[in-house]
Amino acid sequence: MSQWEPKIVAFLCNWCSYGAADLAGVSRMEYPPNIRVIRIPCTGRMSPKFVLGALREGADGVWVSG
Amino acid sequence: MIAYTDKIRDIARRLLKDCRVETVIGFRNGSMPMMNEPCFIKNVDDVDHLIWDGNCGINLANYLTNRTDKIAVVAKGCDSRNIVTHIIENKIKREQLVIIGVPCKGMLDKRRIKAMAPGEVTRVVEDGESVRVCGAGFEKTYPRKDMLQANCAVCIHRNPVIYDELVADPVPEQQNVDRYEDVRAIEAMSAEEKWTYFENLLAPCIRCYACRNACPLCYCPTCFVDESTPQWVGKSQNPVDVRTFHFLRAYHCAGRCTDCGSCERACPMGINMRVFTKKLEKEAFEQWGWEAGLSLDQRPPLDTYRPDDPQDFMK
Amino acid sequence: MGVEPGRVHFSWISSAESTKFVDVVKKVTEAVRAVGPNQKFVKKELKVA
Numbered sequence: 001m002s003q004w005e006p007k008i009v010a011f012l013c014n015w016c017s018y019g020a021a022d023l024a025g026v027s028r029m030e031y032p033p034n035i036r037v038i039r040i041p042c043t044g045r046m047s048p049k050f051v052l053g054a055l056r057e058g059a060d061g062v063w064v065s066g
Numbered sequence: 067m068i069a070y071t072d073k074i075r076d077i078a079r080r081l082l083k084d085c086r087v088e089t090v091i092g093f094r095n096g097s098m099p100m101m102n103e104p105c106f107i108k109n110v111d112d113v114d115h116l117i118w119d120g121n122c123g124i125n126l127a128n129y130l131t132n133r134t135d136k137i138a139v140v141a142k143g144c145d146s147r148n149i150v151t152h153i154i155e156n157k158i159k160r161e162q163l164v165i166i167g168v169p170c171k172g173m174l175d176k177r178r179i180k181a182m183a184p185g186e187v188t189r190v191v192e193d194g195e196s197v198r199v200c201g202a203g204f205e206k207t208y209p210r211k212d213m214l215q216a217n218c219a220v221c222i223h224r225n226p227v228i229y230d231e232l233v234a235d236p237v238p239e240q241q242n243v244d245r246y247e248d249v250r251a252i253e254a255m256s257a258e259e260k261w262t263y264f265e266n267l268l269a270p271c272i273r274c275y276a277c278r279n280a281c282p283l284c285y286c287p288t289c290f291v292d293e294s295t296p297q298w299v300g301k302s303q304n305p306v307d308v309r310t311f312h313f314l315r316a317y318h319c320a321g322r323c324t325d326c327g328s329c330e331r332a333c334p335m336g337i338n339m340r341v342f343t344k345k346l347e348k349e350a351f352e353q354w355g356w357e358a359g360l361s362l363d364q365r366p367p368l369d370t371y372r373p374d375d376p377q378d379f380m381k
Numbered sequence: 382m383g384v385e386p387g388r389v390h391f392s393w394i395s396s397a398e399s400t401k402f403v404d405v406v407k408k409v410t411e412a413v414r415a416v417g418p419n420q421k422f423v424k425k426e427l428k429v430a
Contacts, residue, residue, distance in 0.1 A: 006413040010406075019396025024403050031403045032410040048317045049290055049298045051389060052310050055422040061413030063390040065405070261383030261421055306424040381392035381405055 008061040009054040010035040013043045017065035035063065067192050070118040070168060073233040074140060077166050079113045081138050087164050091126050092116040092140040099190050100176040104129060116140075118233075120192050123173035123215060125328040127151075127282035130158045137163055142170035144326035146226035147359025148282040151322055154359075154366065157285060167229025169237040172211075172218035173327070177336055179213055182206075217327035217340060220245045227360055246348045248341060264309065270335040271308045273301075277339055280332035283319050290314060316342030321350040321368045324358050387416045 012018040018039050024031065036059075040046060043066035051062050078090040094105040094115040102121045106129075107113055118140070126139050127148035141149060146167060152158050179199055180187055189200040197213050199206050211219075220243045225236040255263060275291070278284045291299045291311055298314075300307040316339075323343040330340050350356045353376050354367035390409045394401050 004418055006410060006418070008409060008413055010409075016396055017392070017394045017402060020394045020398050020402035023396065023399035027399055029399060029403045031406040034410045034413070035406055049314055052314060052422075053296075053298055055384070055388070055419060056306060056310060056424045058419065058423045060419045061388050061390070061409065061416075063392070063405075063409045065390075065392045065394055257383055257385040264383050300424065304424060306422060309422075377393075379391055381390065381408065 006034050006060040007058070008035045008063055009059040010037045010063045010065065011040050011043075011046055011050060012037055013066045014039055014041050016043070067119045070233050071116065074118055074166060074168070075113050075116050077231050077233070078107060078116055078138065079110055081164055082107070082110045082113065086136070087138040088135045090116070090138045090140075090166075091129050092166075093118065093122045093124075096121075099187050100174065100179065118168065120172070120174040120197070120210070121176065121190070123327060123331045124280060125282045125326045128280065128328070130163070131282075131285040133158055133162065135162070138166055139163060140166045140168060141226050141229065142168045143221065143224045143226055144170075144324045146228055147223060147324040148326060150228060150359040150362055151324070151366075152282065153362060160362070164231070165226065165229045167226030167232045169226070169232070169234055170218075170221075170224045171237055172214040172221065172224070173331075174210075174213050175215045176331075179208075182208070215327050215331065216338070217325045217330070221325075223324075223357075223360075228362070246344065249345050249348050252341060252345070265305065267337065267339075267341070268305070268308050268312060271312070271337055272335060273303065273308060273311065274334060276332040276334060277329035277337075278315060280328040281315075281319070282326075282328070283322050284315070286318075312339055312342055315339075316346055319343045320346040321354075321356060321366050322358050323347050384422060385416045387412045388419065 012021060021037060043064065046064055054062050074092060078092065081087045082090060088108065090107040092105060092107065093102045095117055096103040100121045102117065104124055104126060105115055107116060125148055126141060126145050130137065130139065130149065130152055146165060149163065149165060153160050174197065179190065183199050183201055183206065184204050185201045187199055187201050191198040192210065195210050197208050197210050199208065222240055222243055222245065224239055252260060252263065278289060299310050323346065325340065325344060325347055327340065330338055333339065350367060356367045358366065390412065392405050394405060
């Protein structure tokens with residue numbers, strides 16, 4: 001591996017940040033490719049076990065966004 | 067303590083005789099010293115099994131979850147707060163309960179007594195402000211206040227918050243207690259130091275889940291550690307699994323824990339897992355001024371929205 | 382609890398704020414890059430000889 005790149009699991013609310021991500025996409029904005037998006041129906045679906053689960057499986061970072 | 071026991075028996079006898087309740091939940095002598103066990107009394111003739119002393123540290127609110135019968139329950143300060151939490155969380159109805167309130171003078175730390183005694187302890191007698199520890203060939207007396215469980219030593223809610231009967235006059239509450247000294251010490255550590263500290267703290271854990279089973283808050287129909295699709299936590303002794311279990315259990319108790327100390331008391335390895343729940347208790351107190359289980363009319367901070375909720379952690 | 386601050390982030394972005402989204406993605410990535418690879422909390426398989 002030439003250079004380490006962080007792997008970030010992003011839990012995005014369907015109605016907020018996921019929409020923002022979609023808009024960023026259609027507006028052809030550029031942002032780092034390190035995030036792996038998981039769409040959740042609402043930030044209320046979030047549970048601390050998702051965060052711990054992601055870290056346990058090897059994620060370098062976790063980002064929760066409503 | 068004898069006076070407490072007699073009064074508890076009187077009340078229990080009366081309640082059962084008048085058919086006010088079907089069951090009385092209290093404590094009886096265990097088969098070992100300092101190991102009082104919870105008992106369910108359904109018959110007036112068995113009332114004399116009930117006792118009260120400094121070894122009744124297990125939280126009886128644990129036995130009320132989803133009960134449908136009428137119950138009288140013996141409750142010290144922390145038990146009563148957990149009963150309030152149970153009522154708020156719809157796990158039992160107030161009408162079903164007759165709460166026998168016990169003003170508490172703190173529970174004895176059985177591990178400390180065992181460690182200080184020169185041999186096997188066969189009998190522990192409380193005598194006002196002192197504790198007499200007897201065993202084969204020795205008899206020692208210690209001041210009672212030095213032998214309290216760590217959580218009782220910093221307790222500021224010794225009297226029951228709700229009750230129908232009180233077995234004695236309320237005891238004076240402790241003043242000027244520094245409740246969070248240990249938590250602050252850990253907060254001051256760096257991430258690296260914390261990691262090592264918790265590694266050592268949890269190293270003896272055998273994942274027997276005694277802490278979960280003793281905890282009145284842990285009433286999920288299926289605990290996350292037992293879920294298999296998906297499986298959140300492995301079944302092994304892997305340190306990451308052990309840590310996940312303790313972290314997540316603590317989070318589930320956020321804003322609900324009353325620091326009754328049942329988990330630590332139940333632990334066969336003597337792990338102080340209370341540092342996790344206590345940190346969250348401190349957080350709830352500092353962020354929302356919340357102490358769990360003090361009032362039936364107030365919703366807990368984690369299920370209400372307030373426009374002034376602190377949110378500095380968000381971007 | 383021993384997980385480095387900077388590994389876990391929370392934010393609030395409306396669905397119209399695509400610019401804020403891009404900003405936050407950059408910030409989060411930088412913060413995680415700064416704390417380095419996650420080595421502690423990963424569950425490693427037991428090595429079998």
